[in-house]
Amino acid sequence: MSVGILLCLVILLPLIGGLFVLNAKDAVVSNAKNARHTALLTVFSNILLILFLFSHFQSAENQTLGLIDISFALTNKIEFIFGADLFALVFVFGVQIAVFVGILGVKKEVQSQKGVLFFALCYLCLTNGYFFARDICSFYICFCGQLFPLYMLICFANSEIQNTKLFYLFAHYFIGAALLFASFVLIMHTKQGDVLIEKISSVHFSHQKSIYIWGGIFLALMLRMPVWPFYHALTSVSVKLTNPLALIALNFLPLSGVYALTRYWPLDIPVEIELLSPIFQILCIVTMLVAAFGGLIYSNTAQKIHHYIFVYDLLYLLAVFLPTDVIRMNIAYSVFSFLLMGACLIVLQSHMQTQSLKTGLALKGILCHMPKASLCYFLFVLAAIGLPVSAFFWNNFLIVSEIFNYHLYAGTAVIFAMTLAAVSLLEGAYELKTQTCLPQTQIKIKDIDIFSFCVCVLIMSVLLVSVVRPLWFVF
Amino acid sequence: MLNETVLYLFLIGVVSLVHTNRRYDFLLSFAAAVFVCVVFGAFLLDFKTGLDSSYTLVLDASQNTNIKLDIISSPQNYILILPFFVMTILAMFNNAFFKYEPNKKNMAACFVFNLLSLIMLISGHNFIQMMTFVLVVDILSQLFIRDMRAGRLCSLYNLVSDMGLFLVLAMLEGKLSNLDVGNISHYYETGKHRDFIMFVVMFSLCIKFGFFLFQGYWLDLKKAKFHNLYFLPYLSSSMAALILLVKFYPILVVSPSFLPLVNWLSVLTAVFGTIGAVLSSKIKEKFMYFNMIVMAFLVKLLERLDFQWNIYFSTVLILCFILSMCFYYFHYDIERKQAANKPAVFLEVLTTIGTASAIVLQTSFLFSKNTSWWILGFALVLCFVLALLCRQILSGVKNVKPLKPTDFLSISVMLFLNAFVLFLCRGEAMQYWVVLLFWACLMFVYYLTGFINITKTQEFEFQDVDFLGVFLRKCFITPFKKAGLLINILTDFILLERTFFPLLSGANIWLIRTYRKISRMGLSYYFLCMLFGFLISFYLFIRSKQ
Amino acid sequence: MIENILYTLSESSLIASVIGVLMSALFSQEGKKTCFKIAEAGILVSAFFALLFYNKTFLEGFFTASWQTTLTYCLCALFAVCWLWLSSKWFVKQDASSTRFCILALLLMFLLSLIIKTTNVLVLFFCLALFGLTQYALLKTSTSSEGLYHYAVKYLFSALVCLVFWGCALYFLSTGSYDYGTLAAFVQTQSSFKAAWIVLSLFCCMLFFIGAAPFHFWYADAVSASDLPVGSYFALVPNIAFWSVFLSLYDKVFMPFAQNLKPIFVVFGCLSIVLGAIGANATRFIRKIFSFVYLYQLGVALLVLSTFRAQSAFATYIYMEVYLFLMIGVYVCLFGMRLNGEHINNLSFLKGYAFMRPYVSATLVFYILSLTGLPPFIGFISQFFMLFNVYQSLWLLYLILAGFLMLLPAYFRIIQTIYFFKKGYHFDRVEFGLYIALIVHIVFVSVLAVKPNFFMIQASLF
Incomplete structure (x- = not known):
């Protein structure tokens, strides 16, 4: 099977699976099961395809394989070009696993599950396309196209979410999309056609135009990141969501911004934007600290996890803006581990919350009655706080050391924020394990099922083996 | 070679984890201890050979640096590893024979992996390996403690400490662009901020030592079972910190504040520990406070040796561990059983005093030509504390019961330990006068302590009030939390949620209302629109023509 | 002369459809749907003739015929047919008279044709x-x-x-x-x-x-x-x-x-x-x-x-x-x-x-x-x-x-x-x-x- 066809399949398979999910049988209970199984099978098949894609790699990590050139001729000669390299594949692989875990966490009885699953798969399809896009047109289509499925996913997951908060959140995203569109129109007009994204920096623009273009791209990607003042909307919406799949999709959208910046942001940018770089870095660090404090203040473990995710999103953002390319793959490996851990933590947290609401018990001490969930939760918390049970720790070390190479105080602030985030996460975990006074027999809490437990253990093993070699599954 | 030692220990640890019937726990844990002894024998042979070798396993080759595992076999590393081997073996045998340990086999595995981690920490030659195994030791300490309430503060404090080390190592790697520990001394040339580094490193290490100001988690550990605690100061995070102190010495010593800081902290810790050890009523608590004194002593001793870990230091370390075993057996025979076994208690007291004497002896031997006043001070403190302890223990022994077969465990262990202490101190030039002087002081203080009357209220107040924990909570944690809350309120709530977003939505609502008002005007609205359109277009057309 | 008449077929078919609608309203019992069918047919025929004589027109000083106008008219006709098809459903459901409506639709199409050309x-x-x-x-x-x-x-x-x-x-x-x-x-x-x-x-x-x-x-x-x-x-x-x-x-x-x-x-x-x-x-x-x-x-x-x-x-x-x-x-x-x-x-x-x-x-x-x-x-x-x-x-x-x-x-x-x-x-x-x-x-x-x-x-x- 040619690599081009494989790439097409990886991108389109979730959409096809989504259509099958829509057509799942409408019986009252079996509807839920059929749709969920279909979605799981779709994502699992995609994971296998990606593993097969990995095996096509030879030696050089920069090798881009499977460039599919789809010519789409309008007068301006738009060509859609997709291609995969190691960097993109690591991101895609991480996202597939995260979504797989998220689907596992979706409740079986929920009536609107079909909608949630369908839009999650659409979102996944466009996210895959986003990571594989090589030209600006296809990049923009996937960048902007992700937003509607995400919106519908959130609304299906929680239809009672406040309209204003959701509006503000998506206003950010759509403003970013509009800015990106403007930048790409300008680029395409200068080049009189479609351009490969990595070649944008070699196109010659007038000084004023280059400010608009790079400023537009920068802002568009920034608006996806939880940098102050944009992170408030994201926090408000995240807090209200309980569906793990929607949470995963929403909280990992900023990583798409990190991906684009890591990949395409050139080292030589216009001077005017470069002058703003220190201000931006200060904003990033301040937001990191605010998010870290936020995690410490709130006693709700869900909030702690969200704030933890924000801290690391901003760490990657800071790393991206360092004037060096040497830590690119470190960012990718770290993000991969981060995706897996974050997804598992969100799913486990969501399960605990559901059980807490069902039984009327407080979250404090709930893990005492859920041994499987407790084991998984603590393992992932240990990995998340930076203990060396995954490649997360090593790669973060190299990223932070590179930050230190450029600025001591920034590095110190980053470590401080990471410490606070780790402390709050660990504290939250201990709260969940605090012994309660109720006798065991009175409590009827459902632990995670055996399949979910096996998946968590498998993911933990993947992370553990990645300590030895981050891409041990590439052969 | 060390790599073989590591491999054998790893295999022993893995085999110990194999799931078997509970009946075989004792056999397996005992077998594990025996195998570790065999490996130790091979280790000693390698040590005697004195060969240098190194083994490197590259785990991840990335663009900027390679992440690898080093196992460097050198005489210095062997000396560093030796005491931990001995202590691990002693602890493993103790674990095998201790009847109240439900998970002997898993504990044996933990001991083996802990030793393995310490060996990797010592023999490692790069920052990542160091950091990794410090963290592994911390994780294993939680497995040793096995009590959520006790281990909670310990894990949080250790996490903070590890992040401090992470900061320093990341900084070093960033500046040196090299992960090798050997380059650490070059930081002074390429980097700056020596005081900052020194403070951060000492902050992290002091947490791990449980020094004064950072002892909150350490004292909290008293909630855990003693048989999980007695070896913790000698095999876990504190020892990792001691090893790191030796490795980080080249960049610490360049800061002029380092030595005064070490001195002051040691003194304060020793004083605090002394007060706590004297006033606390339970043996477990005494042990916790006493270990603070021991840690301070060890750090100061190392400082006096210019951070050159030698065989005598290793001996002192082992002797301190034996002392803690004595504390443990005190607790086991007196408080746990709630009825004393006089021969066992007598032997324990004897062993305690003998071990203490050996410590003083070894220490004085180290400084026989240049005796420092602080060694005298430590000897006096040790004397005072032990005398008080003996007084309290011996006067508290009221219920005597007949000997049982299990009681012979304590007796045999004590006899063994006594013999082992004598074996350790069989070296040349015994300073008998030091030992005699120590005994004399001990007797004198023992006699004096008969007059000290510590009331129950004094004990209760001191033990239950955690002054420094309160200080940290009120001066650091709460202000940070309030600052965070304030920032959240100011930026999120006031600036965004109550100002910016309402402005936007207010503008939107105003526009919509205005539009609706205008469109309700009927025909006049139509007419206005047309007029406006015509006039504007005329104006613009004419203006641009001009 | 005959050519000019031919070139007006596009418009005249619409007028003819108007007459057809009137006649069906007066004489036919079948009702609303017939009117719509006649109107749709008329528009389609008109579009066909417009396409046939895409570059020919009557009164050349006042009207023109080009691909642009033909395309526009055809699109218009297409939209009109769709509109009429949908409207027919409304009228049937409402049971309302559709004669006037269809006549006006055809007249509007006629005028649009002239306006375009x-x-x-x-x-x-x-x-x-x-x-x-x-x-x-x-x-x-x-x-x-x-x-x-x-x-x-x-x-x-x-x-x-x-x-x-x-x-x-x-x-x-x-x-x-x-x-x-x-x-x-x-x-x-x-x-x-x-x-x-x-x-x-x-x-x-x-x-x-x-x-x-x-x-x-x-x-x-x-x-x-x-x-x-x-x-x-x-x-x-x-x-x-x-x-x-x-x-x-x-x-x-x-x-x-x-x-x-x-x-x-x-x-x-x-x-x-x-x-x-x-x-x-x-x-x-x-x-x-x-x-x-x-x-x-x-x-x-x-x-x-x-x-x-x-x-x-x-x-x-x-x-x-x-x-x-x-x-x-x-x-x-x-x-x-x-x-x-x-x-x-x-x-x-x-x-x-x-x-x-x-x-x-x-x-x-x-x-x-x-x-x-x-x-x-x-x-x-x-x-x-x-x-x-x-x-x-x-x-x-x-x-x-x-x-x-x-x-x-x-x-x-x-x-x-x-x-x-x-x-x-x-x-x-x-x-x-x-x-x-x-x-x-x-x-x-x-x-x-x-x-x-x-x-x-x-x-x-x-």
Whole structure:
């Protein structure tokens, strides 16, 4: 099977699976099961395809394989070009696993599950396309196209979410999309056609135009990141969501911004934007600290996890803006581990919350009655706080050391924020394990099922083996 | 070679984890201890050979640096590893024979992996390996403690400490662009901020030592079972910190504040520990406070040796561990059983005093030509504390019961330990006068302590009030939390949620209302629109023509 | 002579259809559907003849026939046939008389045919006057509300005002030429005031009939307050025709006055965008929302035209075309949305519609997303094409995008109401024919999105 066809399949398979999910049988209970199984099978098949894609790699990590050139001729000669390299594949692989875990966490009885699953798969399809896009047109289509499925996913997951908060959140995203569109129109007009994204920096623009273009791209990607003042909307919406799949999709959208910046942001940018770089870095660090404090203040473990995710999103953002390319793959490996851990933590947290609401018990001490969930939760918390049970720790070390190479105080602030985030996460975990006074027999809490437990253990093993070699599954 | 030692220990640890019937726990844990002894024998042979070798396993080759595992076999590393081997073996045998340990086999595995981690920490030659195994030791300490309430503060404090080390190592790697520990001394040339580094490193290490100001988690550990605690100061995070102190010495010593800081902290810790050890009523608590004194002593001793870990230091370390075993057996025979076994208690007291004497002896031997006043001070403190302890223990022994077969465990262990202490101190030039002087002081203080009357209220107040924990909570944690809350309120709530977003939505609502008002005007609205359109277009057309 | 008669077949078939409708109303028992069938057949035949004689016309001094006019007329005819097919369902359900309606439809098509083909300002004026009257008559056929009567009168009054202005301009042109081609040259020889009057009266009148701001006021009422068939006429049928005429005038008459007209285009374009966005957010009637969406689209088109480049005209034509194709789909959905026999106009009555009618809701969402211009739908391609032409003026580009952002809440409000509010009503069944129509339409639009060669062919015609 040619690599081009494989790439097409990886991108389109979730959409096809989504259509099958829509057509799942409408019986009252079996509807839920059929749709969920279909979605799981779709994502699992995609994971296998990606593993097969990995095996096509030879030696050089920069090798881009499977460039599919789809010519789409309008007068301006738009060509859609997709291609995969190691960097993109690591991101895609991480996202597939995260979504797989998220689907596992979706409740079986929920009536609107079909909608949630369908839009999650659409979102996944466009996210895959986003990571594989090589030209600006296809990049923009996937960048902007992700937003509607995400919106519908959130609304299906929680239809009672406040309209204003959701509006503000998506206003950010759509403003970013509009800015990106403007930048790409300008680029395409200068080049009189479609351009490969990595070649944008070699196109010659007038000084004023280059400010608009790079400023537009920068802002568009920034608006996806939880940098102050944009992170408030994201926090408000995240807090209200309980569906793990929607949470995963929403909280990992900023990583798409990190991906684009890591990949395409050139080292030589216009001077005017470069002058703003220190201000931006200060904003990033301040937001990191605010998010870290936020995690410490709130006693709700869900909030702690969200704030933890924000801290690391901003760490990657800071790393991206360092004037060096040497830590690119470190960012990718770290993000991969981060995706897996974050997804598992969100799913486990969501399960605990559901059980807490069902039984009327407080979250404090709930893990005492859920041994499987407790084991998984603590393992992932240990990995998340930076203990060396995954490649997360090593790669973060190299990223932070590179930050230190450029600025001591920034590095110190980053470590401080990471410490606070780790402390709050660990504290939250201990709260969940605090012994309660109720006798065991009175409590009827459902632990995670055996399949979910096996998946968590498998993911933990993947992370553990990645300590030895981050891409041990590439052969 | 060390790599073989590591491999054998790893295999022993893995085999110990194999799931078997509970009946075989004792056999397996005992077998594990025996195998570790065999490996130790091979280790000693390698040590005697004195060969240098190194083994490197590259785990991840990335663009900027390679992440690898080093196992460097050198005489210095062997000396560093030796005491931990001995202590691990002693602890493993103790674990095998201790009847109240439900998970002997898993504990044996933990001991083996802990030793393995310490060996990797010592023999490692790069920052990542160091950091990794410090963290592994911390994780294993939680497995040793096995009590959520006790281990909670310990894990949080250790996490903070590890992040401090992470900061320093990341900084070093960033500046040196090299992960090798050997380059650490070059930081002074390429980097700056020596005081900052020194403070951060000492902050992290002091947490791990449980020094004064950072002892909150350490004292909290008293909630855990003693048989999980007695070896913790000698095999876990504190020892990792001691090893790191030796490795980080080249960049610490360049800061002029380092030595005064070490001195002051040691003194304060020793004083605090002394007060706590004297006033606390339970043996477990005494042990916790006493270990603070021991840690301070060890750090100061190392400082006096210019951070050159030698065989005598290793001996002192082992002797301190034996002392803690004595504390443990005190607790086991007196408080746990709630009825004393006089021969066992007598032997324990004897062993305690003998071990203490050996410590003083070894220490004085180290400084026989240049005796420092602080060694005298430590000897006096040790004397005072032990005398008080003996007084309290011996006067508290009221219920005597007949000997049982299990009681012979304590007796045999004590006899063994006594013999082992004598074996350790069989070296040349015994300073008998030091030992005699120590005994004399001990007797004198023992006699004096008969007059000290510590009331129950004094004990209760001191033990239950955690002054420094309160200080940290009120001066650091709460202000940070309030600052965070304030920032959240100011930026999120006031600036965004109550100002910016309402402005936007207010503008939107105003526009919509205005539009609706205008469109309700009927025909006049139509007419206005047309007029406006015509006039504007005329104006613009004419203006641009001009 | 015979040739000239042949060349009028396109128009005369429409007149014949009018007679056919009258006769069927008088003599036939079969009723409403027959009228519609005759009207649809007449329009199709008319389109066929227009295609057959694509470059031939009668009265060559006053009318022209080219691929552009033929294409426009054919599109118009297509939209009209779709509109009539949908309207027939309404009339059957309502059991209302359709004779007058069909006759007016055919007359409107006849006038549109003349309007599209004419190259003479005087002829255009008369055709527009008649057209305005016919549209007024069409508005009056609506029985939905009393208020509509007032709207119809207001519309007629406004149209008359515009035409009076234009009449004065024609008076100024009486010494010159009425032909599009020579008009500009003549106007340039006139004084500033006269030149302004002539050009601007033409311009403003066209804007009025198109429905752009600030002459847009009647449009939303006509679309929303009237019965669904009448409203859908205004939304679907005359737009492309008027836009084509506007572009002809733009190319031949307005282009020489580019410098003068540029600020006017910009101001009216901005106004349309802003009013369109505000209006769409301000109303809770679904047809009104779409009428304001149309206003917004016009604003974008005007801004693009303000650059006065050759490519701009083509880009706006494609843009309007795509918009109208999508609006057909929207109106098919609207024709399907009924509650207790009445077609739903108020958004509040659509709460939870998706629970009962998921396919119709999904297709409506599909069309809405296409209208927003979000990728990967067809609206994105046309929007991209448009914005490609405003690259020189960055602030125009950002303004258009700002308008798009302002309009988004209105779209998302519809989606939220349909999907995420609790089911409140028991909606009527949707006809099977409408489902088929939706499927065919969606396939067509999706194919266009993936393979937009259809637009490329049009480029060569332009």
